[in-house]
Amino acid sequence: MKTIACVLCVICLSILAPRASVTAAASCEGLASIALPHTTITRAQTVPAGQFAGTPAGLLAPGATANAPYKDLPEFCRIAATLAPSSDSDIKIEVWMPAAASWNGKFEAVGNGGWAGQLGVQQLAVGVRRGYAIAATDTGHAGNGGDAGFAFNHPEKLTDFAWRAVHEMTVQAKALIREYYGSSTKTSYWVGCSTGGRQGLKEAQRFPEDFDGIVAGAPANYMTHLLTRSIWVAQAVLKDPASQIPREKYSVLHQAVLDACDGADGVKDGVLEDPTQCRFDPKTIQCPGDDAPTCLTAPQVEAVRKIYSPATNPRTRAEIYPAESRGSEMGWAGGLAGQAPLSIANTYFQYIVFKKPDWDFKTLDFDKDVALADSLDNGEMNAIDPNLKPFLSRGGKLLLYHGWNDQLIAPGNSINYYTSVVKALGGEDKTRDSVRLFMMPGVNHCAGGDGPSNFDQLGVLEQWMEQKKTPDRIVASHTTSGAVDRTRPLCPYPQVAVYLGTGDTNKAESFACKRP
Numbered sequence: 312m313k314t315i316a317c318v319l320c321v322i323c324l325s326i327l328a329p330r331a332s333v334t335a336a337a338s339c340e341g342l343a344s345i346a347l348p349h350t351t352i353t354r355a356q357t358v359p360a361g362q363f364a365g366t367p368a369g370l371l372a373p374g375a376t377a378n379a380p381y382k383d384l385p386e387f388c389r390i391a392a393t394l395a396p397s398s399d400s401d402i403k404i405e406v407w408m409p410a411a412a413s414w415n416g417k418f419e420a421v422g423n424g425g426w427a428g429q430l431g432v433q434q435l436a437v438g439v440r441r442g443y444a445i446a447a448t449d450t451g452h453a454g455n456g457g458d459a460g461f462a463f464n465h466p467e468k469l470t471d472f473a474w475r476a477v478h479e480m481t482v483q484a485k486a487l488i489r490e491y492y493g494s495s496t497k498t499s500y501w502v503g504c505s506t507g508g509r510q511g512l513k514e515a516q517r518f519p520e521d522f523d524g525i526v527a528g529a530p531a532n533y534m535t536h537l538l539t540r541s542i543w544v545a546q547a548v549l550k551d552p553a554s555q556i557p558r559e560k561y562s563v564l565h566q567a568v569l570d571a572c573d574g575a576d577g578v579k580d581g582v583l584e585d586p587t588q589c590r591f592d593p594k595t596i597q598c599p600g601d602d603a604p605t606c607l608t609a610p611q612v613e614a615v616r617k618i619y620s621p622a623t624n625p626r627t628r629a630e631i632y633p634a635e636s637r638g639s640e641m642g643w644a645g646g647l648a649g650q651a652p653l654s655i656a657n658t659y660f661q662y663i664v665f666k667k668p669d670w671d672f673k674t675l676d677f678d679k680d681v682a683l684a685d686s687l688d689n690g691e692m693n694a695i696d697p698n699l700k701p702f703l704s705r706g707g708k709l710l711l712y713h714g715w716n717d718q719l720i721a722p723g724n725s726i727n728y729y730t731s732v733v734k735a736l737g738g739e740d741k742t743r744d745s746v747r748l749f750m751m752p753g754v755n756h757c758a759g760g761d762g763p764s765n766f767d768q769l770g771v772l773e774q775w776m777e778q779k780k781t782p783d784r785i786v787a788s789h790t791t792s793g794a795v796d797r798t799r800p801l802c803p804y805p806q807v808a809v810y811l812g813t814g815d816t817n818k819a820e821s822f823a824c825k826r827p
Contacts, residue, residue, distance in 0.1 A: 355419065378736055394476070415499065418484065426458060449476075500525070556643075631681060711748040714758070714762070
């Protein structure tokens, strides 16, 4: 009898004893009192289903109707916090967590654009709708993503932007998730493009345990050289007034490119499958006499040639940053080759490199000034380390993508980084199941353009990570007025989509991925 009693006591104690892996869940409002390192919770609010308004306050006023992007949101716990890992830090984050019954057990964080300064509320909404606990940050300042003035004489804020805000957000978000649900996340994903792509690569390189899978689109990861390249283009078109290209001439230039190269891939569809195979020379549309809207003057031809060429060091001739692709011309007027230098780049040199708000872009020296920028950055913003072994050895997956018509970040940059990773890790046989790059013909910066750019980035990563389905082909779509009018496979670099010779050229099944 004593033996039976002892056994019963052990059973009772084991039932009553707390389990180390699970903690008691906290209420949403109760998270306001949670103590986290250098973190102040400024909002802990349950948002009822369909009641988020997309306004700073969040909840609807009495009698109001939810904005279209938010009216179908389920109930979620909204946490807003300010992080201060340094004396000059003011990092705003939001963490949105669906009700426990709707949570998929996973965490997602989303990236920024330009110099950041804003939270991606719509991205947060998409994540909650999919069942994710999701987080975003403004990276430590509020304002215009095209202006680097926030970092003028504020080195800690620059560090927050460079890497610290994203890492701190991730650490504190995971802590809040554990408190709210009583358990940790089973998988963590990062999704970002442009600056968000750079942030994802910086996480993989510097904090390989933060995320299990990363989507890095059109990454601005070689920041110092990317911004130098922007000034290279600005000088090409603006240093001499005769080189300026009127907006209406870009369509003439673009059409000339298509006339010369569109059919080379076997399909005339307004999209160059592989722009590196196009040898178009803008001199073919040089005006025979006086300037006219249908041709380029000689100085304009030279400016276009310079845009089609990589930025180089005038002393060593070493490449600083890759060239813009042929086919990307329609985005130049509103990007690199407009009527003023790109503010993202111009303010970087004004406020961060030279600390002179009146600095003139025409004076940039592409030898010593680039070296100065690299030295000052010292690996803070730049995310070019090809050694991803610590991230990949944990089973991490990296999905890279880049539009060939990117008008802001030259697509060759992603090819350069991908190639460096493959080389550093021992070749394609060692990386094909963990790192993939998808080049997107006819696609602009992150999305848009004449080529198919719409695909479920997170869904592809989920299947790769959770179902071991390595993406050998991604079907992307193009829409006009909300209707899909073309699908096409995106192929893992260096493969390209090749028309099979029969079938509708607007349907993905008419193409196969092959090495050129």
